Amino acid sequence: MKITGVETYVLEGLLEDKVFGWSQRVTDRRQAALCAVSTDDGIQGLGEAFYYGGPARIVANLIGDGYAPLLIGRDPFDTSVIWDFLYNWTRDQGMKGLPISALSAIDIALWDIKGKALGLPVYKLLGGPYRNRAHVYATGLYQPQNVASIEDALAKEALGYKEQGFSAMKLKVGYGIEKDLRYVKALREAVGNDIVLMVDANHAYNAAEAIRLAKGMENYEVYWFEEPVPPEDIDGYIEVKQKSNILIAGGEDEFTRYGFRELITRRAVDILQPDLCAAGGFTEMMKIVAMASAWNVPLIPHVWGTNVGLAASLQFFAALPHFPERRYPAEPFFEYDRSPHPLRDGVTQERFLMKDSYLDIPQRPGLGITLDMDFVRKHGV
Ligand SMILES: [Mg+2]
Structure with missing residues (x-):
């Protein structure tokens, strides 16, 4: 061929x-x-x-x-x-x-x-499925614009996810420590204690600020703190990780086995978050997985695109091993972006619908998707 x-x-x-x-x-x-x-x-x-x-x-x-x-x-x-x-x-x-x-x-x-x-589905070529469905968390809770109260709008959005059946969700932070803590508090109070809550600063802070925020968030049961510091600041990551009682996640802005070598071998994060559509595709992701596995650093992929990237990420996710393997292994979360995206679903003929906090991993050959060319042409620039 x-x-x-x-x-x-x-x-x-x-x-x-x-x-x-x-x-x-x-x-x-x-x-x-x-x-x-x-x-x-x-x-x-x-x-x-x-x-x-x-x-x-x-x-x-x-x-x-x-x-x-x-x-x-x-x-x-x-x-x-x-x-x-x-x-x-x-x-x-x-x-x-x-x-x-x-x-x-x-x-x-x-x-x-x-x-x-x-x-065959791609996951079969990657070594087979460790799982055939993905336990998702909702990515959303960005900062809404033109609303009377941001805290109220965030609480309403979070309750919407809870009603849809999500058991985990991720809030954007990084707007200044006091404001972040107000948002985190409002959300935790709105959704109660049975929801897993992550936060993501998109590298807004230096290490000292991030440590202060992490300590402030300890009262609100935050599961992980994503991208506390800029991706180049690996020593900053290590400092935050050592001084935070919240898991530190990062890696969506890192690339290839060479970039991830530093994050992995220096144990800079608790959770690695390479993006399949950025870090190098399946070929490179499996090399990053091998390294992460050798250093026993858990990997939870970053996912943020249309259904094409989502379908590919689900295939990768099926083949993602446990960190570590054991009798009752910990199941990773799968990122399910719910932020507004007028192109996400329409690009493919297939739809990916959550049921009871899970997405099924397609069993069709390849990625299991077909482009909707009418939609693609209509929204093409
Ligand atoms: Mg992120």
Whole structure:
């Protein structure tokens, strides 16, 4: 089998009255960068590149103009060989960030092709399922804009998740310690003590501030504190982790086995959060998993995109081992983004619906999804 073409799709949807903010900025739109790799067998593989800050066209151009010409004529089964070749092609200026997100989308598409060609879901090719459904937590609780009381709006949103059956949810923090503590308190009081609550600062703080916030949050049973400090500040992570009684999570802004080597071997976090659509796709994620397993650092993937990235992440999640294996192993949480996203569901013909706090992992070949081309064309830019 040979690769014959690579298509990229850049989509955009405006949030209109659902504009939201977090510790770094406010956004009025969501974008997506998708790719489809074609073969001479007629099999097409799909991938998504994760990006923050956009525009998504930059990462799509990296796929279409940068990597696509290097893929034509190659065998899509040669995923490791292709990965190392493409990485080395842009290594001098592309060790982290968007080039690796672009490479991730291509790698995901190649695994989709392999699964479809063999008639097997991707998780089977990754070593088999440790689980066939994913226990989700709701990502949402961003900072609403133009509301009378942010605390009231957050409490209402959280109660909505609880009513839908979520048992865990994640709140954005990083707006200043006093404000963060008000939000955390309001949420904990609204949802009660039987809900698992995580917080995410999106690297808003230095280590001293993050430690102060962690100590303040101890009264509210926060399960993990995500991205307390900037991703480059590994010593800061270690300092916060040593002085916090809350688990420290991070890794959505880290890339490849080389980037994760530092987080893992220095034991900088309690929970590693690589994103399949950013850190390098399936090929690289399995190498990160192997390293995390050797150092016994639990891994819970970051997931934040359309149904293409979600479907791929579910396949990865099925094949994610326990940390460690034991008679009654701890089951990881799966991130289920519920923040406003006008493109998330419509890009695929399939829907992913939570039942009793779980998402089923598709058993269909490849990623188990089909693009809705009418939707993709309608929202393409
Ligand atoms: Mg995060």
